[in-house]
Amino acid sequence: MKPLLLQNRRKKLRKHRKKLRWQKKQLLLLKRKLLLRNNQTVMITGKDCIVIGEVTKTHGLQGNVVITSDTDFLEEFIDEPVFLLLDGAPVPFFIADNGLSVRNHKSYIVKFDYVDTKEQAERLAGAAVMIEKSLLQDEGEEEWAEEEDIYRLDGFTVEEQETGEHGEVIDVADYSGNVVLTLQIFGKEILLPVSEEYIKEVNAEEKKLLVSIPQELIDLY
Numbered sequence: 001m002k003p004l005l006l007q008n009r010r011k012k013l014r015k016h017r018k019k020l021r022w023q024k025k026q027l028l029l030l031k032r033k034l035l036l037r038n039n040q041t042v043m044i045t046g047k048d049c050i051v052i053g054e055v056t057k058t059h060g061l062q063g064n065v066v067i068t069s070d071t072d073f074l075e076e077f078i079d080e081p082v083f084l085l086l087d088g089a090p091v092p093f094f095i096a097d098n099g100l101s102v103r104n105h106k107s108y109i110v111k112f113d114y115v116d117t118k119e120q121a122e123r124l125a126g127a128a129v130m131i132e133k134s135l136l137q138d139e140g141e142e143e144w145a146e147e148e149d150i151y152r153l154d155g156f157t158v159e160e161q162e163t164g165e166h167g168e169v170i171d172v173a174d175y176s177g178n179v180v181l182t183l184q185i186f187g188k189e190i191l192l193p194v195s196e197e198y199i200k201e202v203n204a205e206e207k208k209l210l211v212s213i214p215q216e217l218i219d220l221y
Helices: 003-037 118-122 133-141 147-153 215-219
Strands: 049-059 064-069 082-086 089-093 095-104 107-112 128-132 157-160 166-175 178-185 188-193 199-203 208-211
Touching: 049 082, 049 118, 049 133, 128 133, 147 166, 157 178, 188 215
Parallel strands: 157 208
Antiparallel strands: 049 064, 049 128, 064 107, 082 089, 082 128, 095 107, 157 166, 166 178, 178 188, 199 208
């Protein structure tokens, strides 16, 4: 494949992934707005979450807060809701676009959506910061995707979930930390990010993948 063509495809792929992340976040925000509008509580309890840090203080006048944490889960799950323990109940918040920056090796400066003033941020000070346990469970179930194993997928046969189309993994590459499979399928080469959104099942014994490829991604190629 010519370098310029590959570069253009990678650019389109990054744009597609950014759009999917934006759509997911907007859906989560919409759910939260509807719950607040209807005066409902989110059906997540403390038993469903794990504490990963604490809001220690405010930062500046624009609603930023400082969160201390011994993990990098805020970075790893930046597109997922963060739950703050307020009045004994976990309340979901979403990190704003470009709203997370490293302060030092144990703390972050965080801007949440809809927290826009120092007064609003002060109400969050002292709250425990939590994420859903299911995120870590999902991560554990995908140990096959760790760096030392991911390159073994090269040569696996592929079945597309919706169409039943069969193909093969012909390359595995790491683009700045984003692992991408090159699939020979539908009579073309398709770049598919390694994520649970696209990789539905891995059969290591039979060297088979069950994947879901969105039509818009197929059309890119």
